[in-house]
Amino acid sequence: MDKIGFIGMGNMALAIVQGFINSHKINKENIFAFAPNQQKLQANASKVGFTAVASLKELVKACDTLILACKPYQIESVLSEVKDELKSKALISVAAGWVFETFHAILTDNVRIQCIMPNTPAMVGEGVMLFEKTNSLTSDELTQLKELFSALGIVEELPTNLMGIGGAISGCGPAFMDLVMEAYADAAVKYGISRDTAYRLVSQTMLGSAKLQQVTKSHPGVLKDAVCSPNGTTIRGVDSLEKNGLRGACISSIDVIMDFKKK
Structure with a gap:
């Protein structure tokens, strides 16, 4: 080359x-x-x-x-x-x-x-x-x-048969992560933090969480549990996300992409 x-x-x-x-x-x-x-x-x-x-x-x-x-x-x-x-x-x-x-x-x-x-x-x-x-x-x-x-x-x-799903996760995924960053930044702004500061806080939190998983190779659930104290604030937020279908929404976003690719 x-x-x-x-x-x-x-x-x-x-x-x-x-x-x-x-x-x-x-x-x-x-x-x-x-x-x-x-x-x-x-x-x-x-x-x-x-x-x-x-x-x-x-x-x-x-x-x-x-x-x-x-x-x-x-x-x-x-x-x-x-x-x-x-x-x-x-x-x-x-x-x-x-x-x-x-x-x-x-x-x-x-x-x-x-x-x-x-x-x-x-x-x-x-x-x-x-x-x-x-x-x-x-x-x-x-x-x-x-x-x-x-x-x-x-x-x-x-392998070739997994390039489609791989592309859906890594190729489309940045847009989904951006949506999550924007949503949490909106929440920060709602409670008084400036927009620029909100984006810095949220993007660094996402970056740091991803890096922590890569370095430790821990299951994401284990890392989540480490932040969730009994009767604490974080577990209440996790509970709200579960009730509002976060996991299902994430999986469905990939389902619609894969269904579209079949057409």
């Missing part, structure tokens, strides 16, 4: 590039990108340090590894334009909804493929990078790729 080329340069691609560069695992001089909006691409290139190129075919010819970061509906037209140039290249997709077999049906066997599903916290190095277990990369390429993406958060490998 000497030269990496990004097809598309939206927010997620930009976060990935910044993570790669900040990790010092690849020199910015070896990162290239193409996007239709050349003005915006050039501006980001000047700010971040990658090299902007003027055409898709120029990008594919210049790089041995391509990261497909365009919108899912654009993929087929992109592949049709550079299908021949992709031969003997490694193609890494970060587009939602596309898996190995989808690409393999379109491309020839001599294009090496890996599908990855990142999430938005990758922008601050705290993302989840879901690697589809089925891929055609060489073992060295897969090792290098996992090392690169580990700069953006944790790397988890899932």
